[in-house]
Structure formats: C-alpha cells, structure tokens
Amino acid sequence: MRTQVVIIGSGPSGLLLGQLLAKAGIEAVILDRVGKDYILGRVRAGVLEQGTVGLMDEARAGKRMHAEGLPHEGFSLAFDGRDHRIDLKDLTGGKGVMVYGQTELTRDLMAQRETIGAMTVYDASNVRLHGYEGRSPYVTYEREGITHRIDCDFIAGCDGFHGASRKSVPEKAIRTFEKVYPFGWLGILADVPPVSHELIYANHPRGFALCSMRSETRSRYYLQCTLDEKIEDWSDDRFWDELRRRLPAHHAEALVTGASFEKSIAPLRSFVAEPMxxxxxxxxxxxxxxxxxxxxxxxxxxxSDVHYLYAGLTEYYQDHSTAGIDAYSTRALSRVWKAVRFSWWMTTMMHRFPDTGAFDQKIQEAELDYLTHSRAAATALAENYVGLPY
Incomplete structure (x- = not known):
C-alpha cells in the first residue's frame, strides 16, 4: 500500500493533522496501537487556546465545540485567602480560551474522519519506521497476525511520549532536556457543578489546587500531592475535605461534592527533544x-506543531517547495520553548516545593503580589495563557 503521509497516533494531534491534510487534498493513513474505545476513554486536558479553536474550525470539526464548549474570559489566582482575577479579555484585546474536553475534541475529529471515509488503522501492533532518513520511507505494522507495509513520502510521529517514533531515532541524533518536579497532581472527575464559572488556581501552604470543569455539570479538580501517594488512600471524602482547606472560604462553602467517577495521580515533568x-x-x-x-x-x-507541519506539507505538495518542512523544527521549537518556560513559571509560582526555604517562600509571595498589582505583569501572563501567535 502507498500513501503520501503516514501519521502514527490517533490522538488529537494525529487526527487534527489528518483532517487538515485531507482538506488540502493530501492523502494520509493514521495508525494507532490501541483501539478507538481505549482512546476515547482517556481523560485529558480541556483548555483550548484560540489557535487550537481556529484549527478545529479549519478542519471542519468545530461545530459541537462551539455549541457545547465554555468560552472563558478570565481565571482566578487564589492566595492569601482571596481571589485575584486575571481578566484575559481586557488584558489581551478581546481574547480568551475555550473549555472543552480533549476526549470530546478527539471524538469530533474521529467522527469527521469517518465522514470523509479516510483510513485509520486501530490495534496496529509492532509499528516500525523504516528509511525515513532517505527518499523512500515506509512503515510496517502487525494486525491479526499479518504484517503490513505502507510506503509514503513522509511520516508524522504523533504517538506520544512513549511511542515508537522518537524511539526509532538514533540516540546520537537527538538531544533531550528534562526537569522532573518533586510532586504530582491528584485529579478527580465528578458530575457536580463547578465551584466557579471560571478556573481557580490556588496557592496554599498545604499545596496547590486547581478547580476546573468539563461542562456546567461536570467538574475536574486537582490537588498537589507527593509522588509516593496512592490512589487507594484517597477516598472522595478525604479529597473534598483537602480541597476545601486549600480554597478561599467563600469557595469552600460553595463547593458541591459528590462521588467521583475517575481518579488518578499524574507526575509532573518538563521535557523537550531537539530537533523535531x-x-x-x-x-x-x-x-x-x-x-x-x-x-x-x-x-x-x-x-501548534500540527499548524507548522500542515503548512509545510501543503507548501510541499501544492507549491513544490521544501521551505516549510525545512523550517518545521525551528519554528515549532521556538514556540515550544516559550510555552515550556511559561508552564515552568506557573508551576514554580503556584506550587509549594519540599525544599523551599523562608527566602524562597517570600520571593514566591512577592511574585504573586507583583503579578496581581501590575498590569504589565498581568498582561504577560494573559498573553501567554491565551496562546502566543503561530
């Protein structure tokens, strides 16, 4: 079999790239090692930048997102027992974010791909990449005991941190940068109304907390926890009690609790591989x-990676130019490192680190105070939060 692009991974990035390429008349086959139901069963992020919303619209998969998503024009930084609202719309000239679950976004992209009859292969095991350093790349995989081969022009590795794509690159050809944080996030999903109509990022002596949502009736909450915590030690009652302790009093009193239907602990890390x-x-x-x-x-x-790669591949096939794909890694990494910096900064500002001394704690408090009393500082936060331009 032959196609123009093989996309490995049918998460949001692979599906989004596939839809955009199809819109441009470029053939692509998507492979994934797991099944559709497993992919749709994963719970992930839910805050979309305007650029992501625009790409969903360009992929003709944004109709339900606009109907059911929750546009947000600000969020709250909570510390010293008080809320300090960051007005995104005011600080960025009218921009905001969209709260829409990644699972729903994935579902929409899958449905759109099925509508156009594009090929996705699920449960493809032993995926291997061949010849991508030359002019004749191809991918092999096994399904139901049979080995298949797909020849192509390009391979897009959208298969995540543990996928086959990055692992196939020779160790000497890639450089990695990593920071592992000394805590994790304990998160739950519950069918209860959110405590606030906007997100709350709470800095508290007992640790960070985040109040988020997936809809007006489904809430997503997180607590900073140690890396040795165990899920079975956290009953729903214990979680709700701890969350109340970390929120300003008026939010703690308004918090609606209920049985959780998903609970997990995720470690935190910053990681970048160069080149891309x-x-x-x-x-x-x-x-x-x-x-x-x-x-x-x-x-x-x-x-944003998808944006740069889609632009490069479109330029290659429509204009017979390699300029876009040649610039892909540089363009993507420039934006990646700015987002890595922002995520690191938000993490260090909002969490309590186990080795923080009295001086470091005072610096964190001064940072929060400056941020919420300086329009210039708040603007820098807001423009990063809504998303830097592509």
Missing part, C-alpha cells in the same frame, strides 16, 4: 515535548 525533524520523519506533540499541566499548554502545543 529527522529526514522525512517529523515529531509532533508529546512525542517531542511534555509540559506540566499548570499552564494548560500540552494539547495546545501539539496543535
């Missing part, structure tokens, strides 16, 4: 970079 292109292989999204979720950048960074 190896011959005719391009790394996209989590295959190339990971950020702590504090800045809501993971999914959005994957979308």
């Amino acid at each position: 292109r190896f011959g005719n292989l391009f790394l996209v999204g989590d295959a190339a970079h990971i950020v702590p979720p504090t800045g809501a950048k993971g999914l959005n960074l994957a979308a």
Whole structure:
C-alpha cells in the first residue's frame, strides 16, 4: 500500500493533522496501537487556546465545540485567602480560551474522519519506521497476525511520549532536556457543578489546587500531592475535605461534592527533544515535548506543531517547495520553548516545593503580589495563557 503521509497516533494531534491534510487534498493513513474505545476513554486536558479553536474550525470539526464548549474570559489566582482575577479579555484585546474536553475534541475529529471515509488503522501492533532518513520511507505494522507495509513520502510521529517514533531515532541524533518536579497532581472527575464559572488556581501552604470543569455539570479538580501517594488512600471524602482547606472560604462553602467517577495521580515533568525533524520523519506533540499541566499548554502545543507541519506539507505538495518542512523544527521549537518556560513559571509560582526555604517562600509571595498589582505583569501572563501567535 502507498500513501503520501503516514501519521502514527490517533490522538488529537494525529487526527487534527489528518483532517487538515485531507482538506488540502493530501492523502494520509493514521495508525494507532490501541483501539478507538481505549482512546476515547482517556481523560485529558480541556483548555483550548484560540489557535487550537481556529484549527478545529479549519478542519471542519468545530461545530459541537462551539455549541457545547465554555468560552472563558478570565481565571482566578487564589492566595492569601482571596481571589485575584486575571481578566484575559481586557488584558489581551478581546481574547480568551475555550473549555472543552480533549476526549470530546478527539471524538469530533474521529467522527469527521469517518465522514470523509479516510483510513485509520486501530490495534496496529509492532509499528516500525523504516528509511525515513532517505527518499523512500515506509512503515510496517502487525494486525491479526499479518504484517503490513505502507510506503509514503513522509511520516508524522504523533504517538506520544512513549511511542515508537522518537524511539526509532538514533540516540546520537537527538538531544533531550528534562526537569522532573518533586510532586504530582491528584485529579478527580465528578458530575457536580463547578465551584466557579471560571478556573481557580490556588496557592496554599498545604499545596496547590486547581478547580476546573468539563461542562456546567461536570467538574475536574486537582490537588498537589507527593509522588509516593496512592490512589487507594484517597477516598472522595478525604479529597473534598483537602480541597476545601486549600480554597478561599467563600469557595469552600460553595463547593458541591459528590462521588467521583475517575481518579488518578499524574507526575509532573518538563521535557523537550531537539530537533523535531529527522529526514522525512517529523515529531509532533508529546512525542517531542511534555509540559506540566499548570499552564494548560500540552494539547495546545501539539496543535501548534500540527499548524507548522500542515503548512509545510501543503507548501510541499501544492507549491513544490521544501521551505516549510525545512523550517518545521525551528519554528515549532521556538514556540515550544516559550510555552515550556511559561508552564515552568506557573508551576514554580503556584506550587509549594519540599525544599523551599523562608527566602524562597517570600520571593514566591512577592511574585504573586507583583503579578496581581501590575498590569504589565498581568498582561504577560494573559498573553501567554491565551496562546502566543503561530
């Protein structure tokens, strides 16, 4: 079998790239090692930058997002027992973000791909990349005991941090940068109304907390926790009690609790791999970079990678120019590192670190005070939060 682009991974970045390429008349086959139901069962991020919203519209998959998503014009930084609202719309000249669950975004992209009859292969095991350093790349995979081969012009590795794409690159050809944080996030999903109509990022002596939502009736809450915590030690009652302790009193009193239907602990890390292109292989999204979720950048960074790669491949096929694909890694990494910086900064400002001394704590408090009393500082936060331009 032959196609123009093989996309490895049918998460949001792979599906979004596939839809955009199809719109441009470029053939692409998507492979994934797991099944559709497994992919749709994963719970992930839910804050979309305007650039991501625009790409969903361009991919003709944004109708339900606009109908059911929640546009947000600000969020709250909570510390010293008080709320300090960051007015995104005012600070950025009218911009905001969209709260819409990644699972729903993935579902929309899958449905659109099925509508146009494009090919996606699920449960493709033993995926291997071949010849991408030359002019004749191809991908092999196994399904139901049969080995298949797809020849192509380009391979897009959208298969995440643990996927086959980055692992196939020779160790000497890639450089990685990593910071592991000394805590994790304990998160729950519950079918209860959100405590606030906007997100709350709380800095508290007991640790960070985040109040988010997936809809007007489904809430997503997080608590900073140690890396040795165990899920089974956290009953719903214990979680709600701890969340109340970390919120300003008026939010704690208004908090509606209920049974959770999803609970998990996620470690936090910053990770970047350079470059993001190896011959005719391009790394996209989590295959190339990971950020702590504090800045809501993971999914959005994957979308910006898709933007740059889609533009480059379109230029290649329509204008017979390699300028766009040649510049892909440089353009993507420039934006990646800015988002990595922002996510690191938000994480260090909002969390309590185990080795923080009295001096460091005073610096954190001064940073928060300056941020909420300086329009210039708040503007820098806001323009990063809504998303830097592509």
